[in-house]
Amino acid sequence: MATLCCRTTSFLFTILLTAASIISTSYSSAASLDGEIIWGASVDDATQSFSWNVSWGIVYLLGKPKQVLLINGQFPGPQINTITNVNLQINVFNSITEPLLFTWNGIYQRRTSWQDGVLGTNCPIMPGQNFTYLFQVKDQVGSYFYFPTTGFLKAAGGYGGLQVDNRVIIPLPYKTPDGEVTILIGDWYTANHTDLQGSLDAGRSLGLPDGILINGRGPFGSYITLDPGKTYRLRISNVGISTSLNFRIAGHSLTVVESEGAHTKQLTLANLDVHVGQSYAVLVTLNQIPGEYYMVATSRFTSTVVSGIAVLHYSNSQSKVSGPLPSGPTTEIDYSVTQARAITWNLTANAARPNPQGSFHYGMINVTETAVIEGAVTMMNGKLRYAANSVSYVNPPTPLKLADYFNLGGVFSLNYPRFPTGGSSFLGTAVLPTTFRGFLELVFQNDEDIVQSWHIDGYVAFVVAIDGGRWSSASRAEYNLVDALPRSTIQVYPHAWTAVLLELDNAGMWNLRSQLWERQYLGEQLYFKVPNPDGSIRNEAPIPSNVLLCGVAVGQHP
């Protein structure tokens, strides 16, 4: 959220150039055009360029070969390590046989939903084509990841970590760790993504995954060697498609320090629930007897527990891991709720900018609009679909963002219902209208038996309350208006609700979706529009000069 902070100064720019020497990939300082804004990037800040060739490959996982996505030959995809305010320029070459887009989970895409990489904002990169994303990781520090959004490619990998570091001048609220480890945990289906997509198209649910991967490897495939006595920052993301996971390391505690870009009050836990699409940073100190320890990610709230197993190896030890896996919670909901409530915002820590996080008093801002979103399972023509507020979303051939920009009618309607309708579900492409700089109260209601995970593109939102039953205006009495965690991916427990608050300061067309990919694919998503009131590029970046056109936008002039 941009308003957590203030404006860029040339002082910070100087520091950034110093910090940039630690960037390992190709680096160039952009020519100065006096602070002019190009696309969603800033010419005052450094640019880091990547070229990605996305192709098919086969990996053997959980004993079965499966066609997966490779990025420059890698599975998972390459890690992006960057620093606050750097412009990322990522040229994606589609060398697969399907349309392709990537999204940058948790990155605000400040003023530039043009770069968000979902079908409502971007035309897909067609086979043989390429597209260069250009966006600034503006005012963010933290742990994120990217993944493919088109078709059902998310079930074929194509994900990777995206780490945004603080500028050295703005210290962390804890001792700089001795090292970093990215841990991508996620469920895995041994069926390939075309078979999975075929099941969904035929109206069948995917069911339970076959296993859990850690860093793209099955049990005992990831072997992480670290030094005794040292403290590491583990950046953990749940990159899976359907399953909440519990992460833990035998004999070692996890100190939670960050969640999707917010410094948390440091909280030491034995294990941590990470819902689909969420990211955390935790500190782990290798303070145990040198040896090997299990690092596990096990499914939560499933009838059968599936486990991902990696090994933490002390570099000075020869011994081998043995014995039972460390135990953890399985189906307990209350445990998860209690843990989620205990992780709060550190008001005195600074994040991307020197002012303390708590100087943004979100609890003192008056709510100007409310929406309550309730997901549902439904059947249409004998096939499984999902909906939210009765609308089962359908992707039109023209991205909503382009239709809106070029004033092309008939692509979407601006009448998404603000509240659950109670009526039966229907197919549609409806957008929730909002007011620029309004303050939105968004309530996610879940009357199903599953743990839902909603993701808000373009924003983080303060998770002010989680509780059982149905939300009502009286529920506002229980809001945490002081130190609730701001996050972009929000779990909603069974027969419960989660309320969030967000300032609508990022103009654009933004996707709000279930991160449970079967649900997203079958209609449980929507877009909300935050209008640019005066068309100024201060509020919204101009259309990129390399924009891809499709649908009825073909032939338009950007």
Ligand SMILES: *[C@@H]1O[C@H](CO)[C@@H](O)[C@H](O)[C@H]1NC(C)=O
């Ligand atoms: C991408 O990789 C494929 C397969 O290795 C190769 O045939 C193709 O030439 C590469 N394309 C680019 C743009 O590097």
Ligand SMILES: *[C@@H]1O[C@H](CO)[C@@H](O)[C@H](O)[C@H]1NC(C)=O
């Ligand atoms: C997916 O698996 C099916 C067999 O279940 C196979 O027929 C099909 O060719 C595979 N598709 C890809 C893209 O690997």
Ligand SMILES: *[C@@H]1O[C@H](CO)[C@@H](O)[C@H](O)[C@H]1NC(C)=O
């Ligand atoms: C495709 O890549 C070329 C460089 O190889 C680049 O100049 C061009 O802008 C890219 N296309 C798009 C649409 O970004």
Ligand SMILES: *[C@@H]1O[C@H](CO)[C@@H](O)[C@H](O)[C@H]1NC(C)=O
């Ligand atoms: C919060 O941040 C402050 C300032 O950086 C730090 O000194 C303190 O240890 C943090 N508190 C907790 C509970 O993490």
Ligand SMILES: *[C@@H]1O[C@H](CO)[C@@H](O)[C@H](O)[C@H]1NC(C)=O
């Ligand atoms: C919020 O609303 C109250 C009551 O209408 C008003 O007194 C107060 O000034 C408002 N606060 C802000 C920050 O606008």
